[in-house]
Structures are given as C-alpha cells and as structure tokens.
Amino acid sequence: MLNEFKQYLLGIGKSENTALNYCDKVKLYFKWCLDSFGSEPQQLYRANVLDYISYMKTIKRYSPKSVNNHLSSLRSFNEFLIFSGRQTELAIVKNDFMKIQTQYANPCTVEQKDVEAFRQRLLEGGNKRDFAIVTLYTYTGIRRSECVNLRLDQINLIAKEIYVVGNNEVFELLQSAYSGAPEKMDDTSIKEFSIYSLSSCGRRTPVYTQKRKKAEGVNTTQLDAIVDYVASYCSSKGVARLSNICLPPLEDYLTVPTNLGDYTVESIPLGVYDDPGSQYQGLAHFNLCDDNTMIIGASQIGKTNLIQSIIRLISSKYSPKDAVFYIADFGAMYLKNFETLHHVGGVVTISEGEKFKNLFKLLTEEVQRRKARFLDCGLSSYAAYREAGYTDLPHIFFVIDNFSAFKEVYAEAYEDQFVYLTREGVSCGISILVTNASTNGLGYRYMSNFACRLSFRCNDAGEYMNIFDRCRMQPKDVPGRMLCKLNKELYEMQSFIAFEGEKELDRSNAVKKFVRVGEITGLRWQDVDFEKGSINVNHTLVYYNHRDERGTYFGINTPKTKAGCREIPMISGVKEAFELEREYQRELGIESKSRIDGYENFVFVNQYGNVQHHGTLNRAIKRVIRDCNDRVLLENDLETKPVLLPDFSCHNLRHTFATRLCESGINIKVIQSVLGHVDISTTMDIYVDVMSETKKRELAQFDDYMQQTRQ
Incomplete structure (x- = not known):
C-alpha cells in the first residue's frame, strides 16, 4: 500500500524526496499502531489520529513544526485512501495542526522582571534596534507586519501616541469609466465587436469591426461636457472659482505703473519679482542709498533702461535739493538725453577726459567736505545727518554706464580715487551705480564694496556664481528679466520699461518730453512780451509726487546752462493764441492763484486758478484726437477707424x-x-x-x- 501511496504522490506533482519523506512518516504511524494495537491500520480513524498527536506532543516532545509535518504526511495518506476507495471520510482537519505561536511562553506566565531583564540584556549588548523592537512588542502589542511598516510620521512623541494602520483592507475589482468618449453617440444600442482571422502562424487580421457612430458635428468629449456644465452652474449660482495652484509667469513687458504707492529714495520699486515658494508676485523695492549698486548683463538686455528707470522714479518724486545725479556715459551715450534734467549735475562721455577729471575731483572733495560737516554737527554719517533734520545736502548718485570702458581708459589714473569713493561714499550720501557686461572688469577690490547686485541674462552662466554665491538660477532670455536678492533670498524679476515706445526714437522723444515738459506749464504772463513779440524762457515748473509728510507739490527749477535761458520770437499765430487765451480768462473771470517759490501770474491755469499739470495737457490733446476721429467716422459712415490724427x-x-x-x-x-x-x-x-x-x-x-x- 505504501508503494501505491508513493506513486500517488508522484502523480500529483510531488518530488521524489518529498514522496519518500511522506512515506517514512506514515511508516512511523504504522509502527505506533503496531505497538499500540498489535496490527497495522488499513485506514485512518480520527480517534487514533488524536491519540497519535498527543503521543508526539507529550511522549516524543516533537516541536510544533515537526508535529505539523507528520500531520501533513498523514493528511496526504488520508486523501490517498479516499482516492483509492479504501476510505470515505477525512480523519484529519485543519484545526488539528498546531499554531507556531504556541511554542512561545504564555504571557500570563512571564513576569515583569523577566521582561525587563531581557530588555536590559539587549541594551547592554549594544543592539539598540532590537531593544526598540522588543519595547514596541512588549508595551504596544503591535504586530510584526505593523512594526515593519511603521513610519516616523506615525509616531507622535509629544502626544505619546503611535498611529498604526492595520492590514484589514478590502480589495475589490473595479472597472473605471472612460471619460474621453464623445458626448453624443448615434446607435447607442449597437454593441461594439471585431471579427479576426487567425493565420497558421498565429497572426490576427481584422475581418469586420462594428463601432458606434459619432453624432454629426459633435467633437465634445464627455469630460469636457461635464466640466462645462459644472462651470456654467457655478457661474449662475455665483460660486467663486478657486485660485490657481501656481501664479502666472511674469510678463515680458512691464511699464511703470501710474500709482506705485508709497515709495521713498531708500526703497525704490524697479520691477515685479516672483516668489514661487510663497505664491506671491509684487513690487521689488531696492535701497540704492545705503549701498553701492552693481548691474551685470549682456548687451541690449536692459541695463541702461534700468538706470533710466532709477533716474525717472527719483526725479519724479524728489527735487534737486534732495537727489542729484552725475553720469559717466561710456556706453551708447543714450543717457546724454538726461543732461538738461535739473536733477542731473552733468553727463560725461568717454572722450571728455578733462570733464571726467573735474567730476572725480568734485566727488572726492565733496566726500571730504561732508565729513567735515558731519564732524561739526557731532554726527557720523549722512543718514544720521538727515535724521537730525538737516536738508541742505542732497543725496548724490554717481552712475557709470559700461565700467569696462572706464577701466580701460581711466582706471590707471582714477582707480584709487574710485575705490575711495566706493568705500567712503555711502556713509557720506554718495552712492555709486555701475553697469557692465560681465564681472571680469570688476575684481574683488571693487565687488566687495557693492552690496546691491542685480544680474540680467549673461553670456557666461558662471557669472551668476560670481555675482550671487551658490546660485543655481538663470533668468529668462528676455530684455528686462533679471535676478535679484531681497531679504537674502534670490528671486527672478522683470524690470519696468522706463519710457514707452515701439521704436528707440519714440522712447528718446519720451525722455525729452519728461525733461522739457515744464517749460510751457511754467510760463507767466510777464514772460510773454506782446510789444517785442517774444517769449522769455527762464524757468521750469516741476511736479513732485511725494507720498510722505510733504505730500504732492509743484516747484520751480531754473535752467542749468545759458542755452536753457532763451528768448523765442513769436510768430503771428502764436501771438494770436496768447491773446485769445488772455481774453478767454478775462471773460470767465479766471485769475492765477498759484504762488510757487515766489513765481506767480501763470499763463496756463485751470478754472480754479491753479497751474496745470503736464498730464492734463496730454489728456486734452488725446480728447481732441478722439473727438476728431469719431466725427469723421460718423460723418463718412466708416466701419474702420480712420487714421486722421495719430496718437501724439x-x-x-x-x-x-x-x-x-x-x-x-x-x-x-x-x-x-x-x-x-x-x-x-x-x-x-x-x-x-x-x-x-x-x-x-x-x-x-x-x-x-x-x-x-x-x-
């Protein structure tokens, strides 16, 4: 019978060794029956099996694993007897097998001191991992699988809690719906299927395919239809849309806003920066008074435009008594357009060596003069001097556009003086602004004195490491895009366009308009000589938009050069225009009430007798352009706007x-x-x-x- 049992085992896929092992264990059972009952069994009886299990546990003292191995052999023998027709019922069930955990000691019989002694032995052995695991097992009752999968975020040391995820999840088969199908389909009752022909090599070739037809003229998917419906419903119910996860990227073209808010010369907004980590975009303010500023970037990328923005923003808000510029234009000489601005003390080009020499002499002597002035007042710096209430010394901004050209031509003669200015100038109210294509021309001797550093796109990516230590960012390759440091954090920002215009000529005209616009608004009636037929230009009206205790006010500036004071002959049309304006004011009873720095009786005033802002004149011109074009459009019944009067x-x-x-x-x-x-x-x-x-x-x-x- 054992040979038949062996063949049965081999027939169901057991290996030769496994079959022999099972037969040996069955022989041991036969021997126990022979010793106990005097004969070998022909089939298995459950009562005998239970006695045999007790025999293996108590007499033979087999381990639970060995007991289970013997029972597995007898279970297979029992199945063989049923298969061969010698027996009809199972004599061994699943509960007869021993659980492996039973080999461990009963927790009820283990005392606390035994547990602590075991933990102490692990601790003394230096195995901290086993000590921690035993502690978890002992005092939490955690399972082995739960202990292995335990994460740090599941342990709360403050609350003294452990969050354990059990293994009792239920897994079910799920078929997700396809949302990319068309919104509407024809013949929805038709079942889709395909018929294939199978070749001798196993290749399938489609013979016939039946699909549902899409509705004509419908390309909307089910997902799009649902999204549109939800959006329409929320819109009709007034449900506000949630903010986007990310803010939109910075714009590539930014003009100076009409209302920049409250800014000072110590905090000038030069553009908009992007902080992705905080999901914030806002104005980037820079302190150009307390630090020297270095601007690095490739050619035609926005360095000179940034200088123009600085000049415009400061001169628009402060008078020449508060801020003055001295400019060394060694680049395209575009900054020469600001020479007539009252805030600009002078513009020096690379060919004007004598003028440049006098400029350095002026700045060096100014540092010494201011130090002596501070000493007399018992103060140490320009900031303390202004804080004490003194306003007689303006802040000086010394601008060098294209530092490499300066170093190539004048460094040998003025290098020591320039280093002296960068080191001592800030404390005396003299800030230096330098632009250059790279940091090659700026050694450590110079760069150590420039705390404020701005970088546009550079031709060499290594420049960013020189400018900002450990910099991994690069600005976008568009004009005006730059890197800056705000509160010791590196950000990308887009600088403002100083003056708008499609072409450079338009921007140049905008600069000149910014510089010259106050000549006509500042005219007085005594400046218009009707007898001689001339206009005397000898001053300029300037508007200052302070947002501090001084508020907004007008001021008078006198020309810096003899060419600025001039007498312009009036042609007949100009004289007639002045006479009409005077007659118009007499008829309406309009009188000039403004008195600015001792100047009064202004020609161009509003209905209240106050001087006109230059923006008012431009708005009046735009209204004339609009009304004229609209009238021609209406009279000629045109559908397109005529180019009668362009914008000017x-x-x-x-x-x-x-x-x-x-x-x-x-x-x-x-x-x-x-x-x-x-x-x-x-x-x-x-x-x-x-x-x-x-x-x-x-x-x-x-x-x-x-x-x-x-x-």
Whole structure:
C-alpha cells in the first residue's frame, strides 16, 4: 500500500524526496499502531489520529513544526485512501495542526522582571534596534507586519501616541469609466465587436469591426461636457472659482505703473519679482542709498533702461535739493538725453577726459567736505545727518554706464580715487551705480564694496556664481528679466520699461518730453512780451509726487546752462493764441492763484486758478484726437477707424515745430538757440533726416546755378 501511496504522490506533482519523506512518516504511524494495537491500520480513524498527536506532543516532545509535518504526511495518506476507495471520510482537519505561536511562553506566565531583564540584556549588548523592537512588542502589542511598516510620521512623541494602520483592507475589482468618449453617440444600442482571422502562424487580421457612430458635428468629449456644465452652474449660482495652484509667469513687458504707492529714495520699486515658494508676485523695492549698486548683463538686455528707470522714479518724486545725479556715459551715450534734467549735475562721455577729471575731483572733495560737516554737527554719517533734520545736502548718485570702458581708459589714473569713493561714499550720501557686461572688469577690490547686485541674462552662466554665491538660477532670455536678492533670498524679476515706445526714437522723444515738459506749464504772463513779440524762457515748473509728510507739490527749477535761458520770437499765430487765451480768462473771470517759490501770474491755469499739470495737457490733446476721429467716422459712415490724427503728445509738437524750421531752410544755429540745445550735435542727430533732404535741395539749387553759369 505504501508503494501505491508513493506513486500517488508522484502523480500529483510531488518530488521524489518529498514522496519518500511522506512515506517514512506514515511508516512511523504504522509502527505506533503496531505497538499500540498489535496490527497495522488499513485506514485512518480520527480517534487514533488524536491519540497519535498527543503521543508526539507529550511522549516524543516533537516541536510544533515537526508535529505539523507528520500531520501533513498523514493528511496526504488520508486523501490517498479516499482516492483509492479504501476510505470515505477525512480523519484529519485543519484545526488539528498546531499554531507556531504556541511554542512561545504564555504571557500570563512571564513576569515583569523577566521582561525587563531581557530588555536590559539587549541594551547592554549594544543592539539598540532590537531593544526598540522588543519595547514596541512588549508595551504596544503591535504586530510584526505593523512594526515593519511603521513610519516616523506615525509616531507622535509629544502626544505619546503611535498611529498604526492595520492590514484589514478590502480589495475589490473595479472597472473605471472612460471619460474621453464623445458626448453624443448615434446607435447607442449597437454593441461594439471585431471579427479576426487567425493565420497558421498565429497572426490576427481584422475581418469586420462594428463601432458606434459619432453624432454629426459633435467633437465634445464627455469630460469636457461635464466640466462645462459644472462651470456654467457655478457661474449662475455665483460660486467663486478657486485660485490657481501656481501664479502666472511674469510678463515680458512691464511699464511703470501710474500709482506705485508709497515709495521713498531708500526703497525704490524697479520691477515685479516672483516668489514661487510663497505664491506671491509684487513690487521689488531696492535701497540704492545705503549701498553701492552693481548691474551685470549682456548687451541690449536692459541695463541702461534700468538706470533710466532709477533716474525717472527719483526725479519724479524728489527735487534737486534732495537727489542729484552725475553720469559717466561710456556706453551708447543714450543717457546724454538726461543732461538738461535739473536733477542731473552733468553727463560725461568717454572722450571728455578733462570733464571726467573735474567730476572725480568734485566727488572726492565733496566726500571730504561732508565729513567735515558731519564732524561739526557731532554726527557720523549722512543718514544720521538727515535724521537730525538737516536738508541742505542732497543725496548724490554717481552712475557709470559700461565700467569696462572706464577701466580701460581711466582706471590707471582714477582707480584709487574710485575705490575711495566706493568705500567712503555711502556713509557720506554718495552712492555709486555701475553697469557692465560681465564681472571680469570688476575684481574683488571693487565687488566687495557693492552690496546691491542685480544680474540680467549673461553670456557666461558662471557669472551668476560670481555675482550671487551658490546660485543655481538663470533668468529668462528676455530684455528686462533679471535676478535679484531681497531679504537674502534670490528671486527672478522683470524690470519696468522706463519710457514707452515701439521704436528707440519714440522712447528718446519720451525722455525729452519728461525733461522739457515744464517749460510751457511754467510760463507767466510777464514772460510773454506782446510789444517785442517774444517769449522769455527762464524757468521750469516741476511736479513732485511725494507720498510722505510733504505730500504732492509743484516747484520751480531754473535752467542749468545759458542755452536753457532763451528768448523765442513769436510768430503771428502764436501771438494770436496768447491773446485769445488772455481774453478767454478775462471773460470767465479766471485769475492765477498759484504762488510757487515766489513765481506767480501763470499763463496756463485751470478754472480754479491753479497751474496745470503736464498730464492734463496730454489728456486734452488725446480728447481732441478722439473727438476728431469719431466725427469723421460718423460723418463718412466708416466701419474702420480712420487714421486722421495719430496718437501724439506735447513733446511731439515740439519736434514737429523743429522739423518745419529745418524744412524752411532756417540756419541750424538759429534752430539750436530756439530749442535750447546745449550742443548743436543734439539738434543735428535728432533731425538728420530733415537735414538730408535740405542738403539735397540746396545742392540741386547749386547745380542749377552752375549750369546757368556755364551757359
């Protein structure tokens, strides 16, 4: 019978060794039956099996694992007897097998001192991991699987709690719905299927496929339809939409806002920065008074524009008594446009060596003079001097555009003086702003004195490491995008466009408009000589938009150069316009009530007798343009807006006047005098196109004269 049992085991897939092992254990059972009952059994009886289990536990003292192995052999033998028809019922059930845990001591019989002794033995052995595991097992009752999967975030040391996730999850088969199907389908009752032909090599080829047809003209998916429905429902019920997870990226083009809020010369907003970690975008304020500023970036990326923004924002809010600029323009000489601004003490180009020498001498002597002044007042710095209430010393900003050119031409003669200014100037109220294409021209001797550092896109990515230690960021490759440090954190920001315009000529005109606009608003009636037929230009009206205790106010600035003070002859049309304005004010009873720095009786005032802001004049021009274009559009029944009057400002009219002067053949020196240009090259550069046409016309006249002479 044992041979038949062996063949049965081999037949159900057991190995040779396993079959022999099972047969040996069955032989031991036969031997126990022979010794106990005097004969070998022909089938298994449950009572005998239970006695045999007790025999193995108490007499033989088999381990639970060995007992289970013997029972597994007898269970297979029992199945063999049923399979061969020798027996009909099972004599061994699942509960007869011993649980392995029973080999461990009963917790009820283990005392506390035994547990502590065991833990102490582990601790003395230096095995901290086993000590922790035993402690968890002993005092939490945690399972082995739960202990293995325990995470640090599940342990709360403060609350003295352990959050344990059990293993009693229920897993069910789930089929998710497909949301990408069309919203509407034709023949929805049709079941989709495909018929394939199978080749001899096992390749399937589709023979016939039946699919549901989409509704004509419908491309919306079910998901899109649900999203649209929910959005429409929320909109109709007034449910506000949640904010996006991320803010939109910074804009590539930012103009100076009309209302920048409350800013000071110690905190100037130069652009908008992005803080992704805090999900915040706001104005980036910089303190240009307490630190020297270094601006690095590739060519045509926005360095000079940033300088223009600084000049515009400071000069728009503070008078020359508060802030002054000295500019060394060694770049494209675009900053030369600010030379006539009253806040600018002078603009030096790279070819003006003597002028540059005097500038350094002036700044060096100013540092020494201010130190002596502070000493007399018992103060140590310019900040303390202003805090004490003294206002006689303005803050000086020394700007060097293109530092490499300065170092190449003037470093040998002025290097020590420049280092002296960078080191001592800040405490004396003299801040230095430097622009350069790279840090190669700025050694450690210079860079250590520049605390405020700004970087546009650089040609070499290693520049960011030189400017900002351990920098892994790079700004986007668009003009005006830069990296800056705010509160010791590195951010990306977009700087403002200083002056708007599609072309550089438009931006240049905007600069000149910013500089010159106060000449006409500051005219007084005594400056208009009707008898001589002339206008005397000798001052400028400036508007200061302070947002502190001084508020907003107008001021008077006098021209810095002789060219700024000039007498302009009035043509008949101009004289008639002044007479009409005077008659208009008499009829309405309008009188000038403004008194600004001793100046009064202004020509251009509003209905209340107050001086006009330059923005008011530009808005009036825009209203005229709008009304004129709308009238032509209405009268001619046009669908598209006619280009009758393009958009322009007060300063464009100044250029129109100068262009007409050039076209009429007036001497260029006369034009220079009328416009108030210090350098005739400014007049020539701006109106070079008109002058070229004049040259052609004059040479044509000369050609006619020469031909007549030959005849």
